[in-house]
Amino acid sequence: MSAMSDDRFVLDDSLAIRLAEEFGTPLYVVSEEAFRSRLRRYRKAFSAAYPATRLSYASKANSILAVLRIAHDEGFDIDVASEGELRAALLAGVPASDCHLHGNAKTEREIDFALEQGIGEILVDNFRELDRLAARNLGATKLMLRLAPGVDPKTHRAISTGQADTKFGFNIADGSAEKAVEICFEKRLPLHGFHCHVGSQLLDPEAQRAGGAQIASFAIEMEQKHGFVAELLNVGGGLGVRYLADYQPMQVDEYCQLIVDAVLSHLGDRRPTLAQEPGRSMIAEAGVTLYRVEVIKEVPTMRGRKRYVVVDGGLSDNPRSAMYEAKYEVRSINGAGGPATCTISGKHCETDTLFADIDLPGDLKEGHLIQVLCTGAYNASMASNYNRYPRPACVLIGLDGEPMLIQRRENWDEVFSSQVLPD
Numbered sequence: 539m540s541a542m543s544d545d546r547f548v549l550d551d552s553l554a555i556r557l558a559e560e561f562g563t564p565l566y567v568v569s570e571e572a573f574r575s576r577l578r579r580y581r582k583a584f585s586a587a588y589p590a591t592r593l594s595y596a597s598k599a600n601s602i603l604a605v606l607r608i609a610h611d612e613g614f615d616i617d618v619a620s621e622g623e624l625r626a627a628l629l630a631g632v633p634a635s636d637c638h639l640h641g642n643a644k645t646e647r648e649i650d651f652a653l654e655q656g657i658g659e660i661l662v663d664n665f666r667e668l669d670r671l672a673a674r675n676l677g678a679t680k681l682m683l684r685l686a687p688g689v690d691p692k693t694h695r696a697i698s699t700g701q702a703d704t705k706f707g708f709n710i711a712d713g714s715a716e717k718a719v720e721i722c723f724e725k726r727l728p729l730h731g732f733h734c735h736v737g738s739q740l741l742d743p744e745a746q747r748a749g750g751a752q753i754a755s756f757a758i759e760m761e762q763k764h765g766f767v768a769e770l771l772n773v774g775g776g777l778g779v780r781y782l783a784d785y786q787p788m789q790v791d792e793y794c795q796l797i798v799d800a801v802l803s804h805l806g807d808r809r810p811t812l813a814q815e816p817g818r819s820m821i822a823e824a825g826v827t828l829y830r831v832e833v834i835k836e837v838p839t840m841r842g843r844k845r846y847v848v849v850d851g852g853l854s855d856n857p858r859s860a861m862y863e864a865k866y867e868v869r870s871i872n873g874a875g876g877p878a879t880c881t882i883s884g885k886h887c888e889t890d891t892l893f894a895d896i897d898l899p900g901d902l903k904e905g906h907l908i909q910v911l912c913t914g915a916y917n918a919s920m921a922s923n924y925n926r927y928p929r930p931a932c933v934l935i936g937l938d939g940e941p942m943l944i945q946r947r948e949n950w951d952e953v954f955s956s957q958v959l960p961d
């Protein structure tokens with residue numbers, strides 16, 4: 539297996555200083571060039587491996603409107619997992635027919651809204667949803683069944699979704715998935731095919747290969763038993779990225795080939811359309827976050843002293859460290875002295891260690907800037923207002939190298955706009 543070359547986006551120092559002055563920190567920065575080139579590479583790789591393919595961008599990774607517009611412009615449909623994400627796609631100018639709706643607890647309201655808009659597909663997760671859909675006029679919307687293939691990926695437990703006891707989808711092993719197919723038949727629902735997503739940040743493709751093989755075998759079984767011919771098989775997203783320089787995600791072309799081979803090897807002479815919906819691998823490496831160092835503090839420990847570099851953001855703009863013990867690579871913009879190991883901490887009322895055991899120049903000072911690589915995915919989209927911090931701004935570095943504001947920093951009116959103070 540060959541690894542992807544390290545072409546993560548990194549801001550050069552002079553631009554970083556300019557952006558911090560102009561837009562403030564913490565600041566998300568996304569490179570349009572790096573994002574588009576990943577979208578194109580994936581499309582090229584998938585269609586080189588198989589003639590009938592469809593790609594969607596998983597908007598949960600980053601649903602800033604300008605980002606969605608670029609993904610659609612590059613020929614990706616938009617995968618949404620809530621009414622809010624669907625609204626984001628619509629506001630970005632993406633027609634609902636180019637979106638599909640996920641979600642393991644879709645409300646009546648979400649389903650109705652998606653159908654009113656004319657959503658392309660709904661990925662059905664459970665029997666209750668199937669009942670709700672059967673009671674509605676689906677128009678041109680097609681249905682896909684999300685399957686739990688019973689595959690356990692090697693990734694953090696919070697982003698494992700394909701194992702047999704997952705909350706997502708219809709279990710194949712206990713017969714639920716087959717039952718769902720039967721219901722679609724009985725109720726004449728427009729079943730289009732099957733979906734699975736085994737997990738995220740996959741550096742070992744084995745689970746993805748197994749997931750693809752499982753849904754293909756299931757599709758053939760349903761054809762033999764019920765005469766249902768799947769037109770579309772969607773194997774989800776999941777390809778990992780290089781959070782640290784020594785992470786070795788698979789090359790996209792090898793990865794797509796592996797998935798296609800895994801599916802085809804169980805399909806006999808059937809040739810349905812194959813789909814994927816990557817998120818992280820499209821945008822994580824195309825983004826960085828800029829922080830300013832607020833405080834440097836040394837504290838005594840049992841074995842010596844610990845150096846804290848405390849930045850002006852933290853848990854509220856990047857919850858991944860706290861949620862998944864996620865690791866990142868951090869670079870200083872200023873400072874050039876020999877390295878000193880430090881703990882980069884946030885400013886929240888938690889021990890919100892952002893990044894532990896990081897080597898930064900020993901002469902790094904309060905007021906200096908640092909950039910954290912590979913933060914384009916699951917940072918802006920997971921940001922919160924914890925401790926009442928406004929969500930950060932995001933700047934897109936356009937193809938001409940010029941920065942464009944694509945998300946303003948929240949202002950105080952927005953932070954408090956939902957509050958109702960009783961008399």
Ligand SMILES: Cc1ncc(COP(=O)(O)O)c(C=O)c1O
Nearest residue numbers: 596735738739775776816817818
């Ligand atoms: C159903 C589904 N599809 C696609 C994705 C995107 O995964 P990734 O960002 O790892 O490519 C996810 C992520 O959670 C998901 O749940």
